[in-house]
Amino acid sequence: MNLELRKPTMKDYYTPTECTWCDGCGDYGIWSAIRLACTELEYQPHDVLLAFDIGCHGNMSDKIGGCYRVHGLHGRILPFAAGAAIANPKVHVLAAGGDGATFSEGVNHLVHAVRSNYPMVFVLHNNGNYGLTIGQASALTPQGMVMNSSPNGIPEATINSMDLVFSLAPTFVARGVSYDIPHMTALLKEGFKHKGFAYIDILQACPTFNKQMTNKWLRERVYKVEETAGYDPTNFEKARKVAVDTSEKIAIGLLYTAKDPRPNFYENLVPRKGKTTTIVEEVGKQDVTELMKEFM
C-alpha cells in the first residue's frame, strides 16, 4: 500500500476478501456508497474508522480495506463508536447497524446517541428483519407478518422508527435506498460533514427474507425530497411529518438538517473548551500536586 498522502481512490478502500452476501443484497450498494463517500470526500483511509454491529452488514468490516474498522457486539456499536469519536474527533467515525441491533437489542443506545448528538455518522441497515439468523422479526417488521420463529405472525406493534428518532430532537436525518448508490453517497457525504449525530436510514433489500420490501416495491413508492418543489429540510415539523408517513409514498433524501444545529456532545464539554489536542494525544503522566492540596 502506498502511504503517501495523495488523493485517495476507491482502490485505497479495497480488500481482496470476497463478499459473502446473498445475490441482490442491499449491502452491496451500501458497501459501495460508503467507499465512494470516503473517496469523494478525499478522506485518507487512516483517518477513517468504520464501526459495524453484528448482522449481515457487519460482515462488511473485512470487505472494506485500508481504513480502520471494528466489528463489535450486537446492539452495542453506537456507544463504542461514540467513545471512539469523542476520543479522537480528528478521525471520521461511521457506525452501522441493522434494524434488529438498533431498535431491539440496542434501542436505548440509539435514544441516547441522538439525544447526546455524538459527532459521528450512523447508517441504519433497515431491511425489516434479522437476516443473518435467517429471518426473524425485528421491532421494525410490520405487525402480523409471518417470520421465522413467528409462524402466526408477530404479535407486537411495529415501532415507527422515524417517529421515535424525531421525538429525540435529532440534528440530521436522511433516508436512502440501497439500490441508489449515487444518492446514498451524497447523503453519506452530507452526514460526514455534519458536526453532530447524522442519522441515515437506508431502506435495504433483503431478497432472501423480506419478500415485501423488494427493490421493485421500493421504486414504486419512493420519491426524493430534493426533487419536491419547496421542500425545506430545515423545517423540523414538516420534515417529521414527511419522514414518519410512509403509508403511500416514502420520502428519501436529506429529510432534516438543523439550520443552526446545537453543539455536539464534545463541543458541549466544558473541560474541553479551547483544547487543541485530543484525549488520545494527552495520555501521559499528569501532575496532581495541586489536586492533593484539597486533602491536606
Place this chain on the structure above:
Amino acid sequence: MSRVSFRIVGASGQGINSIGDIVSKALKRSGYNVFGYREYPSLIVGGHAGYQFDIGEGNVRSPAILLDAVLALNYQGLTRYFAPSANAAQYLKDGGYLIHAVENWKFSEADQKYIAEMRIKVIFLPIHVMLKELDAPLVLQNVIFAAFLWELFGQELPLLQQVVKEQFVKKPKLIDINLKAAEKGFTFRPEGEVPRITLPAPKDEWKDHLLITGNEAIGLGAIHAGVRMYTGYPMTPASSLLGYVAKTQNATGMVIKQAEDEITAAQMAAGASFMGTRAMTGTSGGGFDLMTETVSMIGMIESPQVFVLGQRPGPATGVPTWTTQGDLFLAVHAGHGEFPRCVMSVSDGLDAFHLVADAWNIAERYQIPVILLTDKYIAECLFCLAPFDPSKTVIDRGNLVTKSEELSALKTEDRYRVTDDGISPRWVPGSIAPGYNANSDEHTPDGTVTEDSKPVRDMMRKRMRKMETLERALPEPELYVVQDAAPRLASLARGDQQDLDVLLIGWGSTKNTVLDVLEELGKASNAGKAGKVGYLHYTYLWPLKVERFKALHARAKRTILIEGNYQGQLGVFLREKTGIEIKERLLKYDGRPFFFEELRDALLAPTLSPVHA
C-alpha cells in the same frame, strides 16, 4: 493509649458527615493519625448512620469495636451503642462518653444501671438553646458539636475555626455565624466534672498528610496515570469515584460521561481506549454484570481496558451501602469464552492511587482487560497518608507503535501477528499506517473473519500465551511479618524461608485490619502470645501466583484464610492451583469489615472460632 475511637451517629442527612469532616481534618492538621469509617443505609434521609474515627499512635487503618465516645444526633443513637447488641457491632467502653442533644430524655432503669456500672459519662448539649442564642438555623448544630468534641479532645479553637472557614470559602456570608457557633460549642461547659479525652501523641509529620478516601485516591491515581476519560453509571460504591473525577474535570480536562447504563459506559470507554486514550470505567457488581460482554470483546480485539469493580454485598441489590469481597469469582470469570485477563485488587488509599497506573500499564502491555477490584470499605474510608509520590509512577504503553517510520513499516497483518509471547504490535486509528479490522469474530492476523480450524486454534493460543507471559511477569504476593516487640512491618522480597506459627492469607481491604492487628501483636505486651504471625497479601489475583504461598504454607504451623466473603473465594482458587485446602478460615459476609478487636482476639485464641455465628 494505643487508639481512641469515637463515633458520630444519627439519621442519614442530619449532618454526620459534616461534623466528621471538620473534626477529622482538624485532628489531622494537629498531627493526629486519624482513620474514618462510614456506615449508612441506602436512603437519603432517615435510617441510622454512623461515622467513626479512630486515632492511633501509629498508622490506623481499621475501625475498633470499643468506643471512647459516641455523639448521638438523635435518640435512636442514644441506646444503640451501650452494650454489645445485634444492632451495632460497636459499643462504649468502660468510662466512655455519650454526648447528645435530645431534650428531656430519660433512660430506662436498666439503662441507668448499666450507665452507672460502666461509668459512662452522659453529656447533654442544650443545642436548641445555643442555636437560639446565636439566632442560627439547625444546620449550625454540626459546627457546635464539632467544636464541643474539639474541646473534649483538649485542642485549641483557632485551628478548628480555620477548617470551618475553609468549608465555607465559597459562601463567605456564612463564615461569621459558623465561627460563632464554633466558639459556642467550644466554650460550653456541661454539668458535673467532664475530664478531657487523652489522645495518642501527635506527630508533626502527619500534619501534612492527606486525609483521603479510597475513591478519591483512585480518582487522583487515574488523573495521574493519564486517564483522560471516565465513564460510569451511578452505583454505590463506585459513584463517589465518578463524583470525584467529575468534580475535578475543569481542572484536569478529563472527558466525563455519565452513561445511560453500564453497557454503554463499558462500550464507550472501550471505544475511546481503542482509539489510543486511557478511558476508564467503574461500577459495582450489578453494573459489572452488564459490562461483562464488553470484557469478553476486549479480550478478543486485544484492546487495553481497565474496569474498576467496587464490591458491595450481593446477590442482586444486596446490601448496597456496605462492604464485601464477594466478587472475586465474578471478576475472574466475567465474560463468555476463554481469554486472558488480569484481576488485581486495591487494598487501601495508598495502593488505590498507585495501582491505577499499574493496571493501565498491564492493560496496554498485554492488550487485555484489567479488572481493578475495590470495595465500599476502601471507597469511602478516610485514610491518613503521606502525599503520593509521583516519582514512583511509570507510564508504560507496551507495544504501541507511534513513530512514523515504524508505522510506515507495518503491514495490516501485523496487528494480530502470532508471536512467542502472544503480544502483537498495536497501533490506533488516525495513525498513518495500514488499517486493520478489530474483529469480535475470530480472525486471522489482519482481523479478517475466519472459521477455519487452524487459524482459530492459532489465535486462541496466541491470546492465551499472553496470560502465561503476564503470569511470569507478575510479582508473588507480598509478605508482612510481625517482628518481635517491634511493631514495624516488613514486606520481604525473599521471605519464603520464614518459619511462621501463623500464616494469614488474604487480599483487598482486609489487609487494613490485618496490618493493624499485626502491629498490635508485635507489641511487647503481646510478646509470645500469638507466636510468629505473617500475612501473605495478594494484590494480583489473576493470573494467580502460588509459589510463595506453597513455600510458606509448607513451613507454617497454621495457615488461616481471611476473606470478606462466604466461600473463601481466594482459597478456592489456591486449592484449584495447588491442591492445598486451607482448613482454618475467617470469613465474614455481613457487610461489615473485620473489626480490629475481632481479628486480634481471633489470633490470640488458641483455636479459631467463627467471627460471627
